[in-house]
Amino acid sequence: MAVMTYREALNLALREEMRRDPRVFVMGEEVGLYEGAYKVTQGLLKEFGPRRVVDTPIAESGFTGIGIGAAMLGLRPVVEMMTFNFALLALDQIVNSAAKMYYMSGGQFNVPIVIRGPGGPAAQLAAQHSQSMETYFYHVPGLKVVRPTTPMDAKGLLKSAIRDPNPVIFIEAETLYPVKGEVPEDPDFVIPLGRAVVRREGTDVTVIAYMGMMYRAIEVADELAKEGISVELVDPRTLRPMDVETIIGSVRKTHRVVVVEAGAGFAGMGSEISAFVTEHAFDDLDAPVERVTGANAPMPYARNLEKLKTPTKDKIAAAIRRVCNANGS
Amino acid sequence: MSVTKLNMVKALNLALLQEMERDPAVLILGEDVGVDGGVFRVTDDLQRKFGSQRVIDSPLAEAAIIGTAVGMALYGLKPVCEIQFSGFAFQCFHQIENHAARYRLRSQGRFHCQMVIRMPYGGGVRALEHHTESEEQFYAHVPGLKMVIPSGPRTARALLTSAIRDPDPVVFFESKALYHAAKEEVPADPEALPIGRAQVVREGRDLTLIAYGAMLRVAREAADVLQAEDRVETEVVDLLTIAPLDRETIVTSVAKTGRAVVVHEAPRSFGPGAEVAASIMEGAFLHLEAPVRRVTANDVSFVGFAREKAHVPDVARVAAAARETLAF
Numbered sequence: 171m172a173v174m175t176y177r178e179a180l181n182l183a184l185r186e187e188m189r190r191d192p193r194v195f196v197m198g199e200e201v202g203l204y205e206g207a208y209k210v211t212q213g214l215l216k217e218f219g220p221r222r223v224v225d226t227p228i229a230e231s232g233f234t235g236i237g238i239g240a241a242m243l244g245l246r247p248v249v250e251m252m253t254f255n256f257a258l259l260a261l262d263q264i265v266n267s268a269a270k271m272y273y274m275s276g277g278q279f280n281v282p283i284v285i286r287g288p289g290g291p292a293a294q295l296a297a298q299h300s301q302s303m304e305t306y307f308y309h310v311p312g313l314k315v316v317r318p319t320t321p322m323d324a325k326g327l328l329k330s331a332i333r334d335p336n337p338v339i340f341i342e343a344e345t346l347y348p349v350k351g352e353v354p355e356d357p358d359f360v361i362p363l364g365r366a367v368v369r370r371e372g373t374d375v376t377v378i379a380y381m382g383m384m385y386r387a388i389e390v391a392d393e394l395a396k397e398g399i400s401v402e403l404v405d406p407r408t409l410r411p412m413d414v415e416t417i418i419g420s421v422r423k424t425h426r427v428v429v430v431e432a433g434a435g436f437a438g439m440g441s442e443i444s445a446f447v448t449e450h451a452f453d454d455l456d457a458p459v460e461r462v463t464g465a466n467a468p469m470p471y472a473r474n475l476e477k478l479k480t481p482t483k484d485k486i487a488a489a490i491r492r493v494c495n496a497n498g499s
Numbered sequence: 500m501s502v503t504k505l506n507m508v509k510a511l512n513l514a515l516l517q518e519m520e521r522d523p524a525v526l527i528l529g530e531d532v533g534v535d536g537g538v539f540r541v542t543d544d545l546q547r548k549f550g551s552q553r554v555i556d557s558p559l560a561e562a563a564i565i566g567t568a569v570g571m572a573l574y575g576l577k578p579v580c581e582i583q584f585s586g587f588a589f590q591c592f593h594q595i596e597n598h599a600a601r602y603r604l605r606s607q608g609r610f611h612c613q614m615v616i617r618m619p620y621g622g623g624v625r626a627l628e629h630h631t632e633s634e635e636q637f638y639a640h641v642p643g644l645k646m647v648i649p650s651g652p653r654t655a656r657a658l659l660t661s662a663i664r665d666p667d668p669v670v671f672f673e674s675k676a677l678y679h680a681a682k683e684e685v686p687a688d689p690e691a692l693p694i695g696r697a698q699v700v701r702e703g704r705d706l707t708l709i710a711y712g713a714m715l716r717v718a719r720e721a722a723d724v725l726q727a728e729d730r731v732e733t734e735v736v737d738l739l740t741i742a743p744l745d746r747e748t749i750v751t752s753v754a755k756t757g758r759a760v761v762v763h764e765a766p767r768s769f770g771p772g773a774e775v776a777a778s779i780m781e782g783a784f785l786h787l788e789a790p791v792r793r794v795t796a797n798d799v800s801f802v803g804f805a806r807e808k809a810h811v812p813d814v815a816r817v818a819a820a821a822r823e824t825l826a827f
Contacts (some may be wrong), residue, residue, distance in 0.1 A: 196641075201743065255597070264589075273799065273800045276595050297597075297601055297604075298597055300573050302751045306592075307770075309637075309766060311797075311799045315670060433640075436744075437636045437640060438769065438774075440777060441769070441774040441777040442769045444773070444781075446773065448780055448790040448791050449790050449791075452789070452827075458780045459780050461781070467604060468601045468642055468643065474620035
């Protein structure tokens with residue numbers, strides 16, 4: 171184990187996979203000479219040269235389309251979106267080509283592409299740079315969607331995403347890039363896609379969250395422990411396909427669920443979890459599944475409004491107390 | 500009040516005609532909407548009546564259609580855009596999500612986008628995948644957008660009228676399977692239905708079926724089957740607006756029946772059915788006698804037309820889910 175930042179963990183994952191597999195290459199705006207808007211691709215141009223670290227024009231649809239074509243012909247592109255909001259400009263390529271090509275070609279072409287970059291709440295980056303963009307990808311059949319919370323997850327999941335034979339949407343976070351944590355240095359260390367992790371065991375309530383909201387939920391769980399509420403924290407890590415088994419296993423133990431997400435919430439992670447928990451574990455539930463979501467508004471620029479847009483610790487704690495008091499058993 | 504029997508295409512055409520007569524700021528733009536009157540003839544004859552300044556044939560450039568319309572709306576016009584098939588709208592999604600939906604908030608109310616984006620959606624017409632999908636969840640997710648899906652000629656006409664009059668952007672999905680499926684009596688005088696309001700189209704006390712668009716007919720037929728074969732009284736709710744969702748009508752119905760099945764032809768995961776199920780969980784948990792069931796398309800890209808019947812929910816699947824719910 172080494173201690174490194176989330177940013178360094180991503181960089182290491184890219185470096186190791188590029189060394190392991192000559193088909194892997196990186197492409198995007200400012201990824202080469204400038205070493206990435208957030209320095210995730212630092213040093214890669216120097217080590218691997220301009221044929222494998224490709225600076226593109228500001229044209230998301232164009233370079234995503236090139237990446238999809240390269241993947242169909244056997245390469246392993248890792249395309250960077252400078253921020254994930256900009257991926258909307260490539261949405262047609264992602265949904266209509268990357269996600270469907272394997273199906274439409276009757277299995278003749280798979281598209282092993284990773285589209286990565288930062289997304290979600292940040293620090294006053296406003297509505298076109300800090301929306302929770304996973305909502306536009308996790309209902310697309312044919313895509314996998316990953317949101318890594320820790321540096322270890324960032325490395326292990328990015329490596330799995332690069333090795334996956336199908337398209338993976340991999341959304342990081344500006345606010346997590348400087349976060350430090352332990353990361354295995356073993357180049358064979360990977361974390362499989364589609365597996366959740368129980369970050370903390372508890373007995374009274376299952377709280378499901380990822381990334382910034384998971385860090386917030388950890389603080390809330392610490393505070394509620396003083397009141398005698400034992401919170402189990404589950405991090406889905408991969409949003410599509412969701413690890414139904416781990417979540418249901420936790421619900422069968424705690425009988426109460428709170429889902430926390432930064433996005434606007436309509437037909438979001440909380441909705442899907444609420445729906446499948448009801449389907450699979452209806453008789454185990456002692457309280458309705460609670461959703462704590464971002465406000466149904468674009469991300470504001472003003473700092474005071476930005477704080478109100480995402481779920482606060484008070485709102486998370488209130489939801490946990492509500493389900494713990496709603497004793498249906 | 501005089502009424503005529505119209506199919507959904509003619510009913511939509513009537514709404515456009517009357518709103519354009521009523522308000523000179525209303526105009527239409529899209530691919531083939533003018534000379535050809537639209538690929539499905541929804542804008543038939545309107546260019547002849549209103550001229551090419553108000554019924555504008557655009558190039559094949561979805562992002563330009565929406566971008567132009569956003570600009571028009573900011574300056575007070577009321578564009579009704581047609582996207583030829585909903586599968587093509589990913590080309591203009593950034594204009595819808597980043598601009599149309601956000602101008603009111605971004606400009607602190609100084610600007611707003613009064614515009615309608617009409618698109619044919621859905622399966623049942625033996626077309627290939629970009630031409631058959633149901634993408635309503637993409638738009639229902641977006642803060643600042645309204646997402647409307649009528650279930651027949653009369654609701655189509657009345658909701659399109661409301662959408663055109665709404666001060667904010669409305670995405671309006673029209674089921675291709677319904678365009679020529681049936682005629683309904685439609686009042687000759689302009690009629691509007693409020694956006695954001697669901698309708699109970701059949702009353703019952705044993706089970707609530709929730710559907711919209713082309714699936715409403717499937718839900719109603721399943722209710723007939725359940726009545727005839729199981730003596731079950733099914734309440735059927737037609738959502739009509741997906742966002743903002745009329746949770747009150749849904750929860751009131753489920754509080755009465757204790758059982759719910761939601762039907763849509765969009766893929767299952769993270770679909771509107773998840774939102775409906777979660778809303779029932781929040782609003783009527785203690786009334787529920789059984790888990791809410793979802794009957795949806797499979798979690799795959801829309802299948803080739805030979806397999807379409809196995810993909811889109813049908814009466815048998817809805818009835819089977821209803822029986823499981825009743826037996827729980």
